Structure formats: structure tokens, C-alpha cells
Amino acid sequence: MEHLIVGFQDVLNPATLFWVAAGVTLGYVLGAIPGLGKATGVAVAIPLTFYLAPAAALGMLIGIAKGSAAGSAVSAILLNTPGEPSSAPTAMDGYPLARQGKAQKALKMGLFASVIGDFVSTMILIGLAAPLASYALLIGPVELCAILLFSLTFVGGLSGRSLTKGLIAAAFGVFFATVGLEAETFIPRLTFGMLELDDGIALVPIAIGMLAVAEMIVQAGNIKALDVESAQISDGASREDRVVLASEWRRCLPVIARGTLIGSVVGILPGLGASVGSFLSYGATVRASKTPEKYGTGMIEGIAAAESADNAVVPSSLVPLFALGIPGSVIAALLIAAFILHGLTPGPLMFKQQPRLVADVYAAMICASLIMLVIGYNGQRLFAQIIRVPLRLIIPGVLLLCCVGAYMETGSVFSIYVMLFFALLGFFARKLDFSFVTFLIGFVIGPSLELTFRQSIQILDHQAVNLSGHPIAIVFILLTLATVWWTTRDNGRTAASQQRGDCGQTDPTEAETKHIKKGG
Amino acid sequence: MRHANVVSGVVLAVVGLVMLFAVIPWQIDPGPEGMVSPRLMPSMMMVLIVALSAVLIFSNLRRADTDAPEPAMPFTWSELAALVKMGAVFAVSLALYLFVSPLAAGAGLVIGSLVALGERRLAVIVLMPAVLLLAIWLLFYKVLGTAIV
Numbered sequence: 001m002e003h004l005i006v007g008f009q010d011v012l013n014p015a016t017l018f019w020v021a022a023g024v025t026l027g028y029v030l031g032a033i034p035g036l037g038k039a040t041g042v043a044v045a046i047p048l049t050f051y052l053a054p055a056a057a058l059g060m061l062i063g064i065a066k067g068s069a070a071g072s073a074v075s076a077i078l079l080n081t082p083g084e085p086s087s088a089p090t091a092m093d094g095y096p097l098a099r100q101g102k103a104q105k106a107l108k109m110g111l112f113a114s115v116i117g118d119f120v121s122t123m124i125l126i127g128l129a130a131p132l133a134s135y136a137l138l139i140g141p142v143e144l145c146a147i148l149l150f151s152l153t154f155v156g157g158l159s160g161r162s163l164t165k166g167l168i169a170a171a172f173g174v175f176f177a178t179v180g181l182e183a184e185t186f187i188p189r190l191t192f193g194m195l196e197l198d199d200g201i202a203l204v205p206i207a208i209g210m211l212a213v214a215e216m217i218v219q220a221g222n223i224k225a226l227d228v229e230s231a232q233i234s235d236g237a238s239r240e241d242r243v244v245l246a247s248e249w250r251r252c253l254p255v256i257a258r259g260t261l262i263g264s265v266v267g268i269l270p271g272l273g274a275s276v277g278s279f280l281s282y283g284a285t286v287r288a289s290k291t292p293e294k295y296g297t298g299m300i301e302g303i304a305a306a307e308s309a310d311n312a313v314v315p316s317s318l319v320p321l322f323a324l325g326i327p328g329s330v331i332a333a334l335l336i337a338a339f340i341l342h343g344l345t346p347g348p349l350m351f352k353q354q355p356r357l358v359a360d361v362y363a364a365m366i367c368a369s370l371i372m373l374v375i376g377y378n379g380q381r382l383f384a385q386i387i388r389v390p391l392r393l394i395i396p397g398v399l400l401l402c403c404v405g406a407y408m409e410t411g412s413v414f415s416i417y418v419m420l421f422f423a424l425l426g427f428f429a430r431k432l433d434f435s436f437v438t439f440l441i442g443f444v445i446g447p448s449l450e451l452t453f454r455q456s457i458q459i460l461d462h463q464a465v466n467l468s469g470h471p472i473a474i475v476f477i478l479l480t481l482a483t484v485w486w487t488t489r490d491n492g493r494t495a496a497s498q499q500r501g502d503c504g505q506t507d508p509t510e511a512e513t514k515h516i517k518k519g520g
Numbered sequence: 521m522r523h524a525n526v527v528s529g530v531v532l533a534v535v536g537l538v539m540l541f542a543v544i545p546w547q548i549d550p551g552p553e554g555m556v557s558p559r560l561m562p563s564m565m566m567v568l569i570v571a572l573s574a575v576l577i578f579s580n581l582r583r584a585d586t587d588a589p590e591p592a593m594p595f596t597w598s599e600l601a602a603l604v605k606m607g608a609v610f611a612v613s614l615a616l617y618l619f620v621s622p623l624a625a626g627a628g629l630v631i632g633s634l635v636a637l638g639e640r641r642l643a644v645i646v647l648m649p650a651v652l653l654l655a656i657w658l659l660f661y662k663v664l665g666t667a668i669v
Binding site: 048050051052162164165167168171172174175178182184185187188189190191192216217218220221222223391392393395396397399400401403404407408411413416420424427431432433434449450453454457458 | 521524525528532543544547548549551552555556558559560561562565566568569572573575576579594595596598599600601602603605606610613614617618625626629630633634636637638639644648649652653656659660664665666668669
């Protein structure tokens with residue numbers, strides 16, 4: 001608590017608050033524009049933070065992630081096109097409400113649910129990460145290697161529709177992480193004589209290429225469909241159509257509480273992601289309702305359920321990162337680069353080595369939640385205007401920022417080549433359903449996985465039988481095998497149902513894709 | 521997607537085998553005796569990729585034996601066209617960077633992508649790169665106080 005007070009002292013100054021607010025605003029805008037999102041925003045913004053103080057830099061990046069999660073509801077409600085896939089369930093009831101002249105009410109409920117979900121989840125992160133980290137300090141390389149393997153398999157199985165493809169992507173991520181001088185022998189690996197590769201491949205150009213540039217190219221290919229829609233807030237005549245009434249608050253509060261809980265749990269589990277959280281929460285709300293048939297026609301509870309869970313995922317997804325140093329989401333993987341850049345190595349030791357910086361991050365996260373409320377509430381009409389800007393005017397600016405960001409990482413045009421190579425890879429990965437999320441997480445944890453694997457070989461004296469002395473590692477190896485079995489069976493069922501032409505609504509990725517494609 | 525999965529599986533398997541038997545031995549020394557070889561992790565990943573690619577190929581070939589209709593291709597022509605167009609824009613920008621100046625490269629990237637995306641209004645094509653480059657200059661050189669190039 002003492003550290004947290006010091007954290008607030010560091011963050012509550014005009015300069016830091018300005019950058020946190022800038023991050024939230026930028027995130028809100030990026031989230032509102034279909035096709036852009038938090039991953040793109042954070043990837044492009046990391047180089048912009050090189051020259052900021054750590055608290056301001058990390059606050060800005062976290063602000064982008066939080067703002068983007070909330071902003072995606074704007075286009076979902078006004079355009080029926082979610083800014084991010086996780087807001088697809090928001091559109092189901094938000095768009096009908098907007099058509100009834102209750103767009104402001106829908107946007108306000110989306111914002112309030114987002115802020116509450118985000119704030120409570122931030123508190124869960126603060127309460128859980130440090131105690132979990134103290135247990136994590138008790139585990140050794142063998143256990144950590146097993147946990148990393150389990151995380152990678154878990155993420156690989158859940159991030160796409162095929163475990164096989166997810167694991168291939170993860171293996172490629174780990175493989176690319178081995179490029180550069182080997183840590184023990186200093187023997188160059190796969191550098192092809194290029195000095196630029198001796199230090200390995202930097203994460204930022206990879207992330208910018210795979211996430212932002214590849215996404216822009218995909219959007220450029222679908223630009224006509226996305227530019228057709230136009231957004232406007234059509235206000236109803238009465239005040240009741242513009243504000244959230246007390247009776248609606250009473251109906252929505254339990255829904256928000258459930259959504260926040262679902263989102264927080266989903267966020268903590270690696271690989272599930274915000275889409276799973278918002279669809280689960282929406283589904284649970286429909287099932288719990290006495291009038292489920294009304295959902296999809298403009299029920300405000302639907303917005304509250306989806307948005308609270310969607311936003312609760314972001315902070316809680318940092319729990320495994322802070323407690324174990326394992327990124328459970330693409331945002332967490334990207335934030336690792338930013339944290340390390342600003343002197344904070346995510347993992348259990350950071351609570352002992354850098355308690356003040358951790359407190360700064362927590363304080364910045366809490367401030368970002370409150371700033372999001374202020375900016376979202378006052379900027380509703382402005383954001384509604386921004387999403388009318390056609391994508392053909394946005395893409396060139398994003399591409400320019402991508403190049404600047406990648407270039408700044410090393411000050412060399414080589415980073416642009418790396419960015420373009422991975423943009424091409426990201427484009428094909430997207431279209432062929434190879435999870436780029438798993439690839440990036442594999443790339444980030446690759447060095448730790450290799451190091452702990454090498455240490456494990458030595459600790460176990462090259463004898464697998466010696467694993468019997470490491471029960472935690474055995475548990476995680478069994479969990480890895482169970483994950484493989486479970487996801488293979490699940491993928492097989494999904495494939496079978498697809499062959500029957502019955503996709504159902506059980507797969508959020510499928511459901512949201514269909515929703516976006518049909519534009520409602 | 522089944523056809524695409526089989527093709528991508530074959531490509532990945534070939535890439536994996538080439539890496540395993542040609543690139544890794546060529547690019548990574550075996551390392552000193554008594555230590556874990558630097559080739560170990562890259563080789564393990566490639567073995568995994570080859571094995572999983574084989575699984576991908578055979579599972580999709582087996583599924584293709586059923587009479588279910590093949591779903592649409594994963595790419596649309598407009599997406600492939602966008603990939604080619606954007607590739608060309610980046611190529612021109614890089615040439616401008618290498619042979620003219622970074623400023624020309626930035627302007628070329630914005631103008632090229634605007635034109636490639638169908639923008640034909642002269643005012644937008646002229647003003648947008650000017651405004652964006654000015655904004656970037658202001659942000660980095662004045663607000664953040666650092667040089668980009």
C-alpha cells in the first residue's frame with residue numbers, strides 16, 4: 001500500500017497524466033475504427049515511448065490497450081461493425097438500440113460497463129499478482145520449463161481453430177527467437193553473416209509487421225465494404241432515450257458484476273482472449289434472463305454484459321505476466337518489450353527489485369480507468385465523427401507510423417526489412433489461420449524456454465526418470481498432454497460440424513467473423 | 521480451406537526439412553564438446569514443424585475423402601491485389617529512402633498508398649503527406665526532443 005501511494009505521487013503530475021490521457025484517447029480512437037485495435041496501437045506506439053519517463057511510457061501503452069477495448073463499442077453500436085472482434089456481442093443489442101434513437105444511452109452503458117469491468121479487473125490484478133509471484137519464486141528451471149511449455153500449448157490450442165496450426169505457429173516463434181548469438185557459447189545462429197542479426201531479431205519490428213502492417217493490407221483488400229457504412233448518433237426526442245435510467249442501472253449492475261468476473265477469469269487464463277470473455281458473458285446473461293427471446297432486439301443488459309467482460313480481460317491478462325513472466329495474450333507479449341525497455345523485467349522478481357516502478361504501473365492503470373470514463377463520456381460525439389473517416393485516409397498514416405516505429409528500434413533500415421518480412425508472414429498467417437498471437441508469444445518466451453530447457457537437461461542429468469523429483473513439472477507436463485488431447489478432440493468436433501454446414505455459435509471466432517462479414 | 525491446409529502443410533514440411541538438413545548445419549556450428557549444442561533448440565523446433573505439417577497434411581487429406589463441399593478459398597482477389605499494390609508502394613519508398621532522402625521516402629509511402637487505395641483528390645494527395653510528416657516532425661523533434669534520422 002505504501003508503494004501504491006508513492007506510485008500515485010509519481011503518476012499524478014501533469015506530464016504523466018497527459019501521456020496516460022493521450023494513450024487512452026489514441027486507444028479509444030483506434031478501438032473505434034474497425035480494423036485497427038489495441039494490438040496494432042500498442043505495437044506502433046512502443047517506439048514513441050522510447051524517450052518518455054517509465055511511468056508515462058508504460059501508462060500511455062496501458063492507456064492505449066484500455067482505451068481501445070472500450071472504444072471498440074462505438075463502431076459496434078453505431079455501425080454494427082465491431083471495432084474489435086470482442087465487441088461483436090455488443091453490436092447484437094447496441095445497434096438495435098441505436099436504430100431506436102437510443103444511441104447515446106447505448107454508448108453510455110457501454111462506457112460505464114467498460115470502466116467498471118476494467119477498474120475491478122485492475123484491482124484483481126493488484127491483489128493477485130504479488131501473492132502469486134511469491135509462490136512463483138519457489139519454482140526452479142525444470143518447473144518453469146514445464147509451465148512455459150504448458151502455456152504455449154494452451155495458447156496454441158485456443159488462439160485459432162486448429163491446435164496443429166497453433167503449435168506450428170508457436171514453434172516458428174520459438175525458432176525465430178533462436179536467431180543471433182547463442183547465450184552460452186556465443187556461436188552465431190542463423191545470422192547469414194549479417195551483423196544486424198547478432199543481437200537477434202527485435203520484437204518491435206516483428207510485432208509492427210505482423211500486427212499492424214499485415215492488418216492494414218488485409219483492410220486495404222476489403223476497403224470498399226468497410227467504407228460503405230457511415231455512423232451518426234441519432235438522438236431520440238426524450239431524455240429517457242439519452243441517459244441510463246435508475247431502473248436500467250438496477251438491471252445492469254448484476255450483469256456487469258458477472259461480466260467482470262467472467263472477463264477477469266478468462267483474462268488470467270492464457271490464450272483465451274477478450275472475444276471468449278465477451279461471448280461467454282453475453283451467453284451467460286441470455287441464459288440467466290427470464291426473457292431471452294428479447295436479446296438481439298435492443299436489450300441494454302446485452303451491452304453491459306459484453307463490454308464489462310471485454311474490458312475486464314485486459315488488466316487480468318497481465319496477472320500471468322506479472323506473477324510468472326509468462327505473457328498470456330498478445331498485448332502482454334508486446335508490453336514485455338516495453339517494460340524491459342523502461343527497466344522493468346516482468347516476472348516474480350520485479351516485485352522485489354522494482355517495487356516503485358510496479359506501483360507506478362498500478363497507479364497509471366487506475367488513473368487510466370478514470371481518465372477513460374472522462375474522455376469516453378465527453379468525447380462520444382467526437383468519436384462518432386472519427387469513425388466516419390474512410391479507411392483509405394487512415395491506412396497511409398498508420399503505415400507511415402509503422403515505418404517510423406520500426407526504424408526507431410535500431411536506427412537502421414534493416415528494421416524496415418524485418419518489418420516487411422514479418423508483414424508478409426503475418427498476412428499469410430492471418431489468411432491461413434495460423435495464429436500470429438501464438439507466434440508472438442512463442443517468440444517472446446522462446447529465450448526463457450530454451451534457457452530453462454538447457455538448465456533442466458543439466459539438472460536432470462540427461463535422465464527423464466529424474467523428473468520424478470519434480471512433481472510440479474510432472475503436473476504441468478500432464479496438463480500439457482491433457483490440453484493437447486482436449487483441444488484436438490474439440491477441434492475435431494468443430495471441423496466435423498463445419499463439414500455438416502453447422503457452425504453454430506459455440507466458436508466466438510467463427511461467430512464474430514460471420515457477424516462482421518454480414519454486417520449485422 | 522482443406523486444400524489450402526494441404527498446400528501450406530507441404531510448403532511448411534519442405535521448409536522444415538530444408539532448414540533441418542541444410543540451413544541449420546550450414547549456419548550453426550555444432551559447439552564445443554560437453555555443452556548442449558546451439559543447434560538443439562532450432563533443430564527441435566524444425567522437427568516439430570515437420571511432424572505437425574505431416575499431421576496437417578494427412579488430417580486434411582483424410583477429411584477431403586468425405587463428400588463435404590470445399591469451403592471458399594482463404595484469399596480474395598482484392599486482398600491479393602492489395603498485397604501486391606502495397607508491396608510495390610513499399611518498394612518505391614525504400615528506393616526513395618536509399619537513393620533520395622528519408623523525407624521523400626515518407627512522402628512517397630503516403631502518396632503511394634493513397635493512390636493505391638483509390639484516392640484521386642489532388643488536395644488530399646498533396647496535403648496529407650505534408651500534414652503527416654509535419655506532425656511526426658513536431659512530435660519527435662519538438663515534443664519528444666529526439667531525432668529520427
